[in-house]
Amino acid sequence: MTSDRLRPATIRADQTTVRRTNLGGVLRHIAGGGPCSRARVAAETGLTRGTVSSLVAELIDLSLLRETGEDESPGRVGRPAQTLELADRTVAVGLEVNVDYLAVSLEDLTGKVRYERQVFVDNRRSAPGPVLDRLVRMARQALDEAERQELLVVGAAVAVPGLVESDSGVVLRAPNLGWTQFAVAGEIGVRLPGLPIRVENEANLAALAEHWQGSAKGSRNFIFVFGEIGVGGGIFVEGELYRGAHGFGGEFGHVTVDFEGGALCACGSHGCLETVVGQEVIAKACGIELDSGGRMQSVTAELVRRAEVGDVLVHRTLDAVGSTLGAALASAVNLFDLEAVVLGGCFGPLAPWLTESVRTALRTRVLSAEWSTCEVYASELGELAAVRGAAALILRDVLSAPWSVGERRLATSEAAS
């Protein structure tokens, strides 16, 4: 029983705190509300126009905002407003290690993808070191591209399919990669000195991408389910990624759905959700052969093809998957009080045959269903959700702590060499 009560919950505040809060507030206001004049920002945030001017000047100086000419809406009276919007020179690097591919992306503050690459490699058999070497080479290419486009890199994040201790950047366990206790952030940091590195679970990052640009754009409280060989989950609470005490939160795939024994799971337990609705299990139930070298995505494609032509076995299987998934989701919604569910990974393409039964399960099993309906969406981002989410993680850091970009850039300039 750790006695955390002794530590004060809130650190001392200061005028720099005020400045930082307001810098972030103004930046996020424009990020969330779209292009906007100083005067409107002032009116909507409650700050004085003078204060907003000063804050905006600093944000422009940090290359986070830019002035984009005058507001040309017709019929306006008075002095024309100078429109402010997010600058697009600040970018973050997204990296992803997955079972059968590596990926890298370069995304700017406005959400535009400036560079993206995916390489198919079977990482199941490789040791972590060589895999990272390869990933770092891809990252270097992205950094070169950033330099060519005269972009300012503020950091990188790595998506990993496994249990990540996000504070330290250590991957504790990635069963499908065969990694245990590997310091990913440290190892990449050595190879790319100066570049701030974060590591996160792929499902969490995919959820972040959904919130940043995908189906969950307007939802502040939702769960993203990520169907692969395993099943991952990422949960957003009040617009923030839910991590929990150590960053292990959102492990939706290991929620128990078979309480009377059930199949053995890769995690060592029995009756986990992923033993029932994992992609391999679905494929087998539908009578689809798995050739060990083939990519899982083709399996999904085959399932979709069969479902589209009305294969009864597939429909029946997906119905069952939907109700089990729905019941498990309902439990999560009962615990977290969520507004939406986003089906991603292989569940995205299969959504047309899943949503109905998921919705039914939610309607009947969520206690508060009568007062707060939980929507069901399909992910549209596809396979690259996680790597985009990785970049978005860093960009969100910038939005919530804009004053930090100075140091970030100072550091990353070293990494360019």
Added chain:
Amino acid sequence: MTSDRLRPATIRADQTTVRRTNLGGVLRHIAGGGPCSRARVAAETGLTRGTVSSLVAELIDLSLLRETGEDESPGRVGRPAQTLELADRTVAVGLEVNVDYLAVSLEDLTGKVRYERQVFVDNRRSAPGPVLDRLVRMARQALDEAERQELLVVGAAVAVPGLVESDSGVVLRAPNLGWTQFAVAGEIGVRLPGLPIRVENEANLAALAEHWQGSAKGSRNFIFVFGEIGVGGGIFVEGELYRGAHGFGGEFGHVTVDFEGGALCACGSHGCLETVVGQEVIAKACGIELDSGGRMQSVTAELVRRAEVGDVLVHRTLDAVGSTLGAALASAVNLFDLEAVVLGGCFGPLAPWLTESVRTALRTRVLSAEWSTCEVYASELGELAAVRGAAALILRDVLSAPWSVGERRLATSEAAS
């Protein structure tokens, strides 16, 4: 899809924000760290001694802190420190409506219970109005007692066994009371004008009590399970009660544990946890008769008695209850990444025969069990946990917003009449 993105996440900051933050910081530092001198507070918070002096002066003025003589520890050199500790004149009223009783309590900032009363009434058959009338009479007696002891009342909270919209103070549904859509805060507010009233789910408040004074004192992330006729849950995340988007979070009793049909639940669904480990179900499985008028507590007592003398049926039943409960808890821990589980309500007294199987389930089913063990505790607070938690809810408000007590007291002074 509500477009909450437009609203800025953080409101503008100000020097009054700074002052408030620091007032709260100093107060919580002393509340959490025990009696302390100004100089130590300064050293430990990072504030200047001068600033701390000024903040402490204001807190003393608000009757939240008091100076209690000099530090008499031997061997100290230098000018003796003036010890500061929480003042005990500020109190909150806790109220509780339960199926078979009403309760009221008066608790001060230091956690001392200044007054407490429990009245056994069968509220199942009464309309909400008369029940509240009775409860308000009890509250008035508590307010009289507060006046007699010269205490300053800062607010009241009501614990209700049901779904509560905490912002509005409306009870949406309390199946065991037979209430629907009843504005508890409003109705009590009319009868006790001026007294700030909050309404919360009883399990959430019991969890709060566990964190405030009970078994979960040192845990910042834990789930409290509340076994009664139904099963409730209260979840703490980073030292704060988890509510979710609408305040419906933590509904642990309606997590699905039987995915193949299962018994019909009071909520209208099938296979909810409370249909398997609810108190009535346990009692029946152990062959204990339920006389409709009797209090549930006596049933628990009987179960404990039989377990103590080694009744095999009871032991076997509780083993099964423990593993189901444990598996459901493991799902919650996988989702929330919690450090502890507290067994309360009827599970408290029965804990000796439950913890082992709960622990086993957690160890095998929690994905991160290897890196973060989840402790299992039994609640020691018993039946009055919720009503104490209700008072604690208000007292926590005071700790997190000490500057508000001025207005609070201004208001409550009217309610005294």
Added chain:
DNA sequence: TTAGTTTGCCCGTCGACCATACAAACCCGC
């Protein structure tokens, strides 16, 4: 008695926001 230490308060400074005033730029009607 004296030196050393710690505490708590006073005072000048600094930084950040607010309120107000003001100039710039535009629309509209005459």
Added chain:
DNA sequence: GCGGGTTTGTATGGTCGACGGGCAAACTAA
């Protein structure tokens, strides 16, 4: 074409709150 009304963005003085240094008070130890 020109002045009135309107809106925008900046400049200026005021206030508030924390910081830093200094200082008297109060106690211990030699």
